[in-house]
Amino acid sequence: xxxxxxxxxxxxxxxxxxxxxxxxxxxxxxxxxxxxxxxxxxxxxxxxxxxxxxxxxxxxxxxxxxxxxxxxxxxxxxxxxxxxxxxxxxxxxxxxxxxxxxxxxxxxxxxxxxxxxxxxxxxxxxxxxxxxxxxxxxxxxxxxxxxxxxxxxxxxxxxxxxxxxxxxxxxxxxxxxxxxxxxxxxxxxxxxxxxxxxxxxxxxxxxxxxxxxxxxxxxxxxxxxxxxxxxxxxxxxxxxxxxxxxxxxxxxxxxxxxxxxxxxxxxxxxxxxxxxxxxxxxxxxxxxxxxxxxxxxxxxxxxxxxxxxxxxxxxxxxxxxxxxxxxxxxxxxxxxxxxxxxxxxxxxxxxxxxxxxxxxxxxxxxxxxxxxxxxxxxxxxxxxxxxxxxxxxxxxxxxxxxxxxxxxxxxxxxxxxxxxxxxxxxxx
Amino acid sequence: xxxxxxxxxxxxxxxxxxxxxxxxxxxxxxxxxxxxxxxxxxxxxxxxxxxxxxxxxxxxxxxxxxxxxxxxxxxxxxxxxxxxxxxxxxxxxxxxxxxxxxxxxxxxxxxxxxxxxxxxxxxxxxxxxxxxxxxxxxxxxxxxxxxxxxxxxxxxxxxxxxxxxxxxxxxxxxxxxxxxxxxxxxxxxxxxxxxxxxxxxxxxxxxxxxxxxxxxxxxxxxxxxxxxxxxxxxxxxxxxxxxxxxxxxxxxxxxxxxxxxxxxxxxxxxxxxxxxxx
Numbered sequence: 001x002x003x004x005x006x007x008x009x010x011x012x013x014x015x016x017x018x019x020x021x022x023x024x025x026x027x028x029x030x031x032x033x034x035x036x037x038x039x040x041x042x043x044x045x046x047x048x049x050x051x052x053x054x055x056x057x058x059x060x061x062x063x064x065x066x067x068x069x070x071x072x073x074x075x076x077x078x079x080x081x082x083x084x085x086x087x088x089x090x091x092x093x094x095x096x097x098x099x100x101x102x103x104x105x106x107x108x109x110x111x112x113x114x115x116x117x118x119x120x121x122x123x124x125x126x127x128x129x130x131x132x133x134x135x136x137x138x139x140x141x142x143x144x145x146x147x148x149x150x151x152x153x154x155x156x157x158x159x160x161x162x163x164x165x166x167x168x169x170x171x172x173x174x175x176x177x178x179x180x181x182x183x184x185x186x187x188x189x190x191x192x193x194x195x196x197x198x199x200x201x202x203x204x205x206x207x208x209x210x211x212x213x214x215x216x217x218x219x220x221x222x223x224x225x226x227x228x229x230x231x232x233x234x235x236x237x238x239x240x241x242x243x244x245x246x247x248x249x250x251x252x253x254x255x256x257x258x259x260x261x262x263x264x265x266x267x268x269x270x271x272x273x274x275x276x277x278x279x280x281x282x283x284x285x286x287x288x289x290x291x292x293x294x295x296x297x298x299x300x301x302x303x304x305x306x307x308x309x310x311x312x313x314x315x316x317x318x319x320x321x322x323x324x325x326x327x328x329x330x331x332x333x334x335x336x337x338x339x340x341x342x343x344x345x346x347x348x349x350x351x352x353x354x355x356x357x358x359x360x361x362x363x364x365x366x367x368x369x370x371x372x373x374x375x376x377x378x379x380x381x382x383x384x385x386x387x388x389x390x391x392x393x394x395x396x397x398x399x400x401x402x403x404x405x406x407x408x409x410x411x412x413x414x415x416x417x418x419x420x421x422x423x424x425x426x427x428x
Numbered sequence: 429x430x431x432x433x434x435x436x437x438x439x440x441x442x443x444x445x446x447x448x449x450x451x452x453x454x455x456x457x458x459x460x461x462x463x464x465x466x467x468x469x470x471x472x473x474x475x476x477x478x479x480x481x482x483x484x485x486x487x488x489x490x491x492x493x494x495x496x497x498x499x500x501x502x503x504x505x506x507x508x509x510x511x512x513x514x515x516x517x518x519x520x521x522x523x524x525x526x527x528x529x530x531x532x533x534x535x536x537x538x539x540x541x542x543x544x545x546x547x548x549x550x551x552x553x554x555x556x557x558x559x560x561x562x563x564x565x566x567x568x569x570x571x572x573x574x575x576x577x578x579x580x581x582x583x584x585x586x587x588x589x590x591x592x593x594x595x596x597x598x599x600x601x602x603x604x605x606x607x608x609x610x611x612x613x614x615x616x617x618x619x620x621x622x623x624x625x626x627x628x629x630x631x632x633x634x635x636x637x638x639x640x641x642x643x644x645x646x647x648x649x650x651x652x653x654x655x656x657x658x659x660x661x662x663x664x665x666x667x668x669x670x671x672x673x674x675x676x677x678x679x680x681x682x683x684x685x686x687x688x689x690x691x692x693x694x695x696x697x698x699x700x701x702x703x704x705x706x
Contacts, residue, residue, distance in 0.1 A: 088547035097440030116474040128463035
């Protein structure tokens with residue numbers, strides 16, 4: 001009996017273009033494309049490269065039992081495809097793999113919840129779908145309810161739940177699954193901060209119980225905290241597999257992101273982004289040049305360039321700035337100011353730039369990560385890339401630089417101080 | 429934890445061609461069959477004022493309408509048996525078949541969110557959608573017995589033949605359902621075709637009329653190529669006698685078996701692509 005939980009060799013997955021993104025064919029399309037294909041065959045065209053893309057290409061790795069493995073990569077790097085293959089939802093097109101133990105996936109919490117059923121009924125249903133036995137669910141039922149904090153509404157149909165309650169219940173069921181191998185994909189992107197903390201705590205517990213965990217996240221601080229080894233995926237291939245701190249460092253400094261400009265390729269834009277089409281993210285110095293390094297004392301701009309193929313109402317484009325440890329420095333949206341919000345209630349189709357000026361004497365020196373988000377509040381998230389670009393802030397001339405010690409904190413504001421001397425030795 | 433040590437090693441590799449049926453695996457997932465069936469039953473009559481009473485009302489109303497149109501207005505012959513009882517005996521397996529067919533053909537697409545997220549033997553979905561229809565069948569069966577009492581028509585020991593006949597009807601629905609559900613994943617045209625298929629199929633089966641209007645002999649035997657002919661005729665015979673099932677039923681059974689086995693294999697062949705194209 002080997003101690004490997006997962007072993008994959010040369011796994012590849014090929015999708016037909018269109019298969020992944022478009023509505024399934026109707027009979028008419030098949031007939032039409034049948035004609036087309038026979039036409040192509042007559043002309044002797046190779047159909048493969050033009051009509052297929054490799055979502056994963058020749059991926060090999062091993063995971064020891066009890067290991068917590070991180071997987072990072074940009075949108076479209078193949079992370080979800082890899083997890084789908086490992087959880088057997090889809091077959092690889094090539095390659096071979098072995099899995100020892102039951103795989104529980106948190107690919108999407110709440111899968112199989114039925115809105116008409118009550119919380120209690122959904123716990124049983126969802127548990128069964130995730131592969132739990134009835135006796136197992138019954139045993140853990142109270143624990144699940146307690147974790148979810150929805151005791152009072154346990155006999156209410158979940159369609160009456162708030163989205164927060166729904167999510168908590170869904171995660172609670174999934175978290176009490178006890179598979180030997182747990183696959184977690186971005187569950188932490190949802191829910192409020194408190195709940196996220198709770199989820200992270202639960203994941204830490206799972207890891208400590210000696211179970212194998214595959215953890216996919218854009219949250220570098222969570223990856224750093226929970227995993228020992230991390231795989232960096234890009235365009236379907238493994239770029240690096242190694243100890244987490246160096247893998248995270250490698251990922252954050254990956255080629256593309258270093259130029260002060262990030263251009264999105266079509267394969268990185270999920271179909272759900274339409275009609276929002278991101279083009280580029282740039283760091284601009286005060287003269288408008290694209291730069292990788294900005295001076296703390298100068299201020300700079302961050303520019304998002306995008307196309308709207310249709311009018312969107314309520315669209316807001318935002319930036320996240322993170323430290324390389326994954327802590328958020330700030331979040332800002334282009335409609336934050338009331339008058340901007342009033343003036344841009346809807347944006348007609350067209351070519352846009354949303355530009356944000358970051359003031360001088362604000363950022364501390366160091367390396368930062370910029371993420372982008374385009375969404376309509378509470379309606380739809382069109383696009384999100386939490387690691388779009390990194391840039392460096394140079395602290396030369398910043399307040400306090402006459403002491404060459406590193407300053408803690410992500411910001412280094414130029415603040416006013418007053419010093420007053422009050423003589424308390426006389427009088428009173 | 430249960431099953432922890434018994435969980436076999438899973439091999440990931442490209443699957444090619446025709447696959448066998450993995451019965452041990454389906455057995456391991458038996459609780460999921462139970463829960464999906466239970467879900468379908470629970471959800472069907474939720475937020476309906478009359479709730480499960482619909483399972484009684486539907487066969488009674490259909491019987492009433494059919495009796496008025498075909499029995500009273502068109503004077504379709506029903507032999508010695510009162511027309512309402514005669515038609516209900518056929519509507520029972522027919523509804524079981526048509527509802528199962530309808531539900532199972534939609535089942536994969538209706539559960540797309542499960543197919544794309546979680547692994548389990550895909551056969552479970554059409555199977556549980558058919559099982560969920562059995563409850564309604566059981567209720568309408570009680571309604572039929574009550575109706576027979578009202579019309580003073582009493583069943584004989586032959587009634588036990590209904591068990592294999594019901595099984596045949598379910599198998600027929602599942603057989604066609606396997607084909608249609610797998611096709612529907614790729615071609616949504618199927619969901620538009622199913623209502624027509626069901627309507628035409630009903631008139632092609634001796635539901636509102638008696639099989640006796642088809643001349644006995646080679647024609648009636650060939651009529652058995654429609655599997656519901658054997659089932660419906662068998663139901664009438666088991667409940668009140670009359671033309672006994674003969675070669676027709678045998679042919680119907682063979683057709684069901686051929687459809688079922690080919691459907692299973694087609695389903696298994698297409699199964700691996702469901703998550704990618706649904």
